[in-house]
Amino acid sequence: MEIGYYFILSGLMFCIGLVGVLLRRNAIVLFMCVELMLNAVNLTLAAAARMWAGPDGQVFVFFVIVVAAAEVVVGLAIIVNLYFRRGTLDVDVPQLLRW
Amino acid sequence: MEPSTPLWVPVLQTLVVFAYFLLFTALLIWAERRVVGRMQSRIGPNRIGPGGVLQTLIDGVKMFFKEDVTPSMVNNPIYTVAPLVGVIAGFLTVAVIPIGGEVTLFGEEFTLVVADLHVGVLWVLALSSLHVYSTFLAGWASNSPYPLMGGIRSSAQMISYEIAQGLAVASVFVYAGSLRVSDIVAAQAGSGPIAGMPGWYAIPLFPAFVVFVVGMVAEAGRPPFDLAEAEGELVGGFHTEYSGLRFGMFMLAEFMSVVVMSAIVVTLFLGGPSGPTFGLPDAVAWVMPVFWFTLKTAAFVFFFILLRGALPRTRYHRLMDLGWKVLIPVALVWVLVTAAWVLVSEAGGISAATRTWLAVGAGVIVIALLLTGERQTARATDADVDAWDDPDRDDPDRDAKPRAPHDEEVAP
Amino acid sequence: MTLLAQVAPTAGGTAEVVVFWVFAVIALGSAIAVISLRNVVHGAVMLVLNFLSIGGLFLTLESAFLSVIQVLVYGGAIMVLFLFVIMLLGVDRDDLLQADLRTRVLAIAGGALLAGAVLFAFVGPYTSEASVCGPDAPAPGPGEVACAGLAEAYDEDDGAGARFLGRSLFTTYTYPFELAALLLTVATIGAVILARRRDLEPEDEDLADLDAAAADDLDGDDLDGASGAAAERHVAGDGPGTTERGG
Amino acid sequence: MIQLAYAAGEANEVIEATSGVIGAAWLVPALPLVGFVVVLLATRTLRDRAAVIAIAASAAAFVVSVAVAIAVLADPASYVRPMPTWIDVGGFTVTFDLLVDQLTAVMLLVVTGVGFLVHLYSVGYMHGDERYPRFFAYLNLFLASMLILVLAGDLLTLFLGWELVGLSSYLLIGFWFEDASNASAAKKAFVTNRVGDVSFMVAMFLAFATFGTLEILELVEDAATLSSTTAFALVLLLMGGAAAKSAQIPLHVWLPDAMAGPTPVSALIHAATMVTAGVYLTVRMSPVLVASLDAMTVIAWIGALTALLAALVAVRQDDIKKILAYSTVSQLGFMFIAVGVGAFREAIFHLVTHAFFKGLLFLAAGSVMHAMANRTDIWRMGGLRKVMPVTFATSLIGWLAISGIPPFAGFFSKDQILTEAYLHGFGGVYVVGLVAAILTAFYMSRWFFLIFLGTPRWPADAHPHESPTTMTTPLIILAVLSAGGGLALNPVHSGPLYQFLAPVSASVEGLGLTPAGPLTEAVLIPVAIVAALVGIATAWAAYLRRDVSQGVVREPVRGPLAELFERKFFVDELYEAVFTRFGRRAAEVMVWFDTRVIDGAVNGAGAASLAVARTTRRTQTGGVRTYVGAMLAGAIVVVAVLMLQVR
Known part of the structure; x- marks a missing residue:
């Protein structure tokens, strides 16, 4: 199997996730799309690890997973708070950092 | 696939193993009804087959042909998929469990395991973590309050106990030095560090064993940790809205998980299929591992049944307290102890006997911690119940009770 | 699955090709489903499916350990958390939360542009014969990139790469590893603090007293009436998610 | 061993002394410094008892000074007492080393002696003041600073003392700072001294640039190698510093105003x-001075003009302390005449006697003011002889001493200065000095007559009385010194002090100076005596012979010239017109520059940032998806650039 197809697949998945982030306004879905992008990156890293026959790519996948876990824990807590305070999950509504 | 192996060999392996577990599950259901019946001074099913042993089969047939009522408000795709997820996860879990040794049949040699993966132990954990989707999604898709409560409860419960279980398993594969189930089984064969005792990991890794067994009960959603279905509170929990074949799948998955969990604990801690062969001839010697494995698993299944018959359901916050405040710390400490033990062993310099006694001492300390920790947690939670629960909903008598002292200290 | 598990680590075979395409299709389909399904729970389930297929792809990449970790962490923990939050909040429909047409066109055009760039970059040098992984791949020609494959990098009895990864983590990447541990601790503490929900329980004297000072600060943040409405709704809803769906 | 360029006598040997009496010389400035710190810290707890500590510190310093002086007298040499290093940068080293020689010994005695007496006097004078302990703390600080100045073996260390002296002077002039005029007098003194300090600093720069060191002994040693131009500049720059500190024209303006401070401060x-x-x-720098005769001539003329003009102003002052202040300026002019004509030892001699009789006169004036409830107009006094016998008697001696009547101290010192001026060929300076001497006798007689003799003219509510013993005792001691000091120290032109100071005073023999005329010392001395008598007699005729009755101003002569003297030659007005107004105008220009240009630039930068921020902040929509979209656009650009580079 040519390694390039993994890269292409991962790139497409990344783009899909990115488009999702742009299309959706629901904070949870936004978050899921970010996870999608992270996984696309993971795929690239694993494929690269195989290409170079080195551990670095796999190690980075590991770290991405760790960071994603931390991110989800904090991010979901924020989303829960957001919902309780604003009554909505629309990311366009809380624009406290505007201007 | 290995080029030299004909295709039918793995197919046969798979069939044999799955048939074994299915049979076991059917017998379990029957046995549970009989045993619990005895414990409750009832007789239990005794009409179909000798001693009612075929009752499960008949029930299955009944469910298969029963009208499958799908409530109109359910979220159909998820509602349909949810029971399947549980059954599939249960079946896939057994793939890495060796139920016996090597068998030579028709000139082909094959082992009584579906797939001896390099990461077999993690495979078990991964699939048991997927199992949660079954109850969880079923609860949600039913679009009904009680199932949803059951689903949320079960998801919180399972991801809590998964951690403790994972850590307990971690001490096993740290000790064994391999993630492969067959390696772990092989390492437990023969006698262990203490002469005259089997080399089962339950002995050197006793705290991990205890944590795993407790976590296993919670993970399988069995009494006293069956908060997800909790008939008294949630009608039937996540499967309240299910009926017919789909309900049957949930039942199958639940009871199968009992068997699978028992099989896993036997494999990881009690030597799996290993045991004396009593010098039987090779032609029939392969039966003995299967026999030992079945015996050990049956013992554990019996243990599950006894628990169900003997213990009342725990309260939810005590369940969470036990998981987070007792089991996880104990398991974590035990992973560290095991790692230190392995490091010391590899470095050498300490005799086997000394190491053994050191480990025994560490184990005693950890168990003491476990017990005292449990008691302290119990005290603390009893005092904090009012703060934890919504007092008006869960405890109407709150105002009539004497308040805990710290409530009176609160300044307005 | 059985067959897959046994054949997957064998590099370069037709099995790998088949498995790759199966999982690639599932992964792309579920990814598109995630961003297009209106029902958040359906999207989340699709995301689980996507993660599982990524896990399968890891198998074909000779990274079985990563594969299991992927299923364990993403499938078993992260997505459960997502679903948990969705159900806790009772927000499984977001019919009103769609982007306007202009944004959609721009987003899809931008995504397509980036995807095109990716295709443009990888088709060719990385999809040649030489990029078929394995020690016996032909030498790469000009502009081609070779793929070494992990089979020879692993220990004899380490088909999954657990040892391989572990050795790196505890030697070369010790400090990042420790930092990751720290990060998790911090995230845990942060989540606990964020999840206190003190503003919703003014009648709870214990919490109100403990956090009186902090609550004062936070009151200023409440710029509109939405919080009050949310709190009301939360209390009245009792069982989350029960009143939202229309069948 | 270094052979110093002092050729007036046998050259001094330089000896490093770490033990013995000289080794303890560091105690002299250290004791009052400790006293200062202790008194300042213990102000609240000790209250008036603090004075005891301060007086003990000054007394101890005086005792040590006497011991040091005796040691130097017994074994004359230039002693260097090694002390810690202050600055050590590259080749530039400044130490706190002390230089103890004959000049130092004389100065130590004068400073600590008069200082001690003034401390003693202050106990009575300052009694009841609300900041009584602080006054003593400041006195101790001044004493320590002055002793550092005198003992310094390095010009920079000397400058440190010089500045500390200025600081304590500032603090003491403005001691009663509640009165705005006192505060402004203090500021005036401080600012005027700054002008001189700049000159002094430039002198140090020049000295360092020329010699590569600021150590006094090395400067003195190398002085002979100076070129005439450098020497001229260096000497005049040094003189600039000295002129400010010693109130020489044109930097004399601060001293009369400094009389705003307490009288003991004025005395000390x-x-x-x-x-x-x-x-x-x-x-101290005399070997450098003799390198430039031109510069010395300038100094001599500055001194002469100062002596004359200050005396002229003193003639028409009515304030009991102002007269003494201008008299001080005039007498300092005499000292600079002596320096300018190369009579360094005579300058020190006059310095010593002047310290005696002027200290005495100031303390007597303080005593009178004390008695008259701080009234200072001499026209409102008169006839105090009877109520204040001790003050009268001591003032009498002081008056005779400053007027130049033999055998009192002032006669010897002043006469020797004038004689030296004449004999060194400075005829003009001599004549001016003689006129100044006559005027001195005149105005001091006016001062004395109007205060103590004649009929009482004081107001009815004044109840003059004799001062307490703590105040009269210093008066008596100083009176004795004023009476006999000159005779004891240097009765003839080559007396003991003259001999004693020879090794530290540069010789002017090499300059080729010749007497200004045929007169000899035998003629010049009677001339000086006659001049003093003329001044006294004129004053007697003008102020005592006639009856000066109460409440009537009776200046015998009036006219524009008298007005000129009375208004102090309009120097303050001139400075006001030139420097102050110029300064104000410059400040206005600077204010304009600051508010318009600098603030404009700053505010403009701020306004520009605000304008940019106001437009660019529109990009901060607060919407997550906007940011993601921007990132996407950025990613596309980056990928595009990369691909263009690769392909």
């Missing part, structure tokens, strides 16, 4: 010690 600082720092400096 503005008559006896601090103002002589300039004289000390020039004498």
Whole structure:
């Protein structure tokens, strides 16, 4: 199997996730799309690890997973708070950092 | 696939193993009804087959042909998929469990395991973590309050106990030095560090064993940790809205998980299929591992049944307290102890006997911690119940009770 | 699955090709489903499916350990958390939360542009014969990139790469590893603090007293009436998610 | 061993002394410094008892000074007492080493002696003041500073003392700072001294650039190698510093105003010690001075003009202390005449006697003011002889001493200065000095007559009385010194002090100076006596012979010239017109520049940032998806650039 197809697949998945982030306004879905992008990156890293026959790519996948876990824990807590305070999950509504 | 192996060999392996577990599950259901019946001074099913042993089969047939009522408000795709997820996860879990040794049949040699993966132990954990989707999604898709409560409860419960279980398993594969189930089984064969005792990991890794067994009960959603279905509170929990074949799948998955969990604990801690062969001839010697494995698993299944018959359901916050405040710390400490033990062993310099006694001492300390920790947690939670629960909903008598002292200290 | 598990680590075979395409299709389909399904729970389930297929792809990449970790962490923990939050909040429909047409066109055009760039970059040098992984791949020609494959990098009895990864983590990447541990601790503490929900329980004297000072600060943040409405709704809803769906 | 360029006598040997009496010389400035710190810290707890500590510190310093002086007298040499290093940068080293020689010994005695007496006097004078302990703390600080100045073996260390002296002077002039005029007098003194300090600093720069060191002994040793131009500049720059500190024209304006401070301060600082720092400096650097005869001539003329003009102003002042202040300026002019004509030892001699009689006169004036409830107009006095016998008697001696009547101290010192001026060929300076001497006798007689003799003219509510013993005792001691000091120290032109100071005073023999005329010393001395008598007689005729009755101003002569003297030659007005107004105008220009240009630039930068921010902040929509979209656009650009580079 040519390694390039993994890269292409991962790139497409990344783009899909990115488009999702742009299309959706629901904070949870936004978050899921970010996870999608992270996984696309993971795929690239694993494929690269195989290409170079080195551990670095796999190690980075590991770290991405760790960071994603931390991110989800904090991010979901924020989303829960957001919902309780604003009554909505629309990311366009809380624009406290505007201007 | 290995080029030299004909295709039918793995197919046969798979069939044999799955048939074994299915049979076991059917017998379990029957046995549970009989045993619990005895414990409750009832007789239990005794009409179909000798001693009612075929009752499960008949029930299955009944469910298969029963009208499958799908409530109109359910979220159909998820509602349909949810029971399947549980059954599939249960079946896939057994793939890495060796139920016996090597068998030579028709000139082909094959082992009584579906797939001896390099990461077999993690495979078990991964699939048991997927199992949660079954109850969880079923609860949600039913679009009904009680199932949803059951689903949320079960998801919180399972991801809590998964951690403790994972850590307990971690001490096993740290000790064994391999993630492969067959390696772990092989390492437990023969006698262990203490002469005259089997080399089962339950002995050197006793705290991990205890944590795993407790976590296993919670993970399988069995009494006293069956908060997800909790008939008294949630009608039937996540499967309240299910009926017919789909309900049957949930039942199958639940009871199968009992068997699978028992099989896993036997494999990881009690030597799996290993045991004396009593010098039987090779032609029939392969039966003995299967026999030992079945015996050990049956013992554990019996243990599950006894628990169900003997213990009342725990309260939810005590369940969470036990998981987070007792089991996880104990398991974590035990992973560290095991790692230190392995490091010391590899470095050498300490005799086997000394190491053994050191480990025994560490184990005693950890168990003491476990017990005292449990008691302290119990005290603390009893005092904090009012703060934890919504007092008006869960405890109407709150105002009539004497308040805990710290409530009176609160300044307005 | 059985067959897959046994054949997957064998590099370069037709099995790998088949498995790759199966999982690639599932992964792309579920990814598109995630961003297009209106029902958040359906999207989340699709995301689980996507993660599982990524896990399968890891198998074909000779990274079985990563594969299991992927299923364990993403499938078993992260997505459960997502679903948990969705159900806790009772927000499984977001019919009103769609982007306007202009944004959609721009987003899809931008995504397509980036995807095109990716295709443009990888088709060719990385999809040649030489990029078929394995020690016996032909030498790469000009502009081609070779793929070494992990089979020879692993220990004899380490088909999954657990040892391989572990050795790196505890030697070369010790400090990042420790930092990751720290990060998790911090995230845990942060989540606990964020999840206190003190503003919703003014009648709870214990919490109100403990956090009186902090609550004062936070009151200023409440710029509109939405919080009050949310709190009301939360209390009245009792069982989350029960009143939202229309069948 | 270094052979110093002092050729007036046998050259001094330089000895490093770490033990013995000289080794303890560091105690002299250290004791009052400790006293200062202790008194300042213990102000609240000790209250009035603090004075005891301060007086003990000054007394101890005096005792040590006497011991040091005896040691130097017994074994004359230039002693260097090694002390810690202050600055050590590259080749530039400044130490706190002390230089103890004959000049130092004399100065130590004068400073600590008069200082001690003034401390003693202050106990009575300052009694009841609300900041009584602080006054003593400041006195101790001044004493320590002055002693650092005198003992310094390095010009920079000397400058440190010089500045500390200025600081304590500032603090003491403005001691009663509640009165705005006192505060402004203090500021005036401080600012005027800054002008001189700049000159002094430039002198140090020049000295360092020329010699590569600021150590006094090395400067003195190398002085002969100076080129005439450098020497001229260096000497005049040093003189600039000295002129400010010693109130020489044109930097004399601060001293009369400094009389705003308490009278003991005037006696100690503005008559006896601090103002002589300039004289000390020039004498200390005398080998440098003799390198440039032109510069010395300038100094001599500055001194002469100062002596004359200050005396003229003193003639028409009515304030009991102002007269003494201008008299001090005039007498300092005499000292600079001596320095300028190369009579360094005579300058020191006059410095010493002047410290005695001017300290005495100031303390007597303080005593009178004490008695008259701080009234200072001499026309409102008269006839105090009867109510204040001790003050009268001591003032009588002081009056005779400053007027130049033999055998009192002032006669010897002043006469020797004038004689030297004549004999060194400065005829003009001699004539001016003689006129100034006559005027001195005149105005001091006016001062004395109007206060103590004649009929009482004081107001009915004044109840003059004799001062307490703590105040009269210093008066008596100083009176004795004023009476016999000159005769004891240097009765003839080559007396004991003259001999004693020979090794530290540069010789002018090589300059080729010749007497200005045929007169000899035998003629000049009677001339001086006659001049003094003429001044006294004129004053007697003008103020005592006629009856000056109460409440009537009776200046015998009026006219524009008298007006000129009375208004102090309009120097303050001139300075006001030139420097102050110029300064104000410059400040206005600077204010305009600051508010318009600098603030404009700053505000403009701020306004520009605000304008940019106002437009660019529109990009901060607060919407997550906007940011993601921007990132996407950025990613596309980056990928595009990369691909263009690769392909």
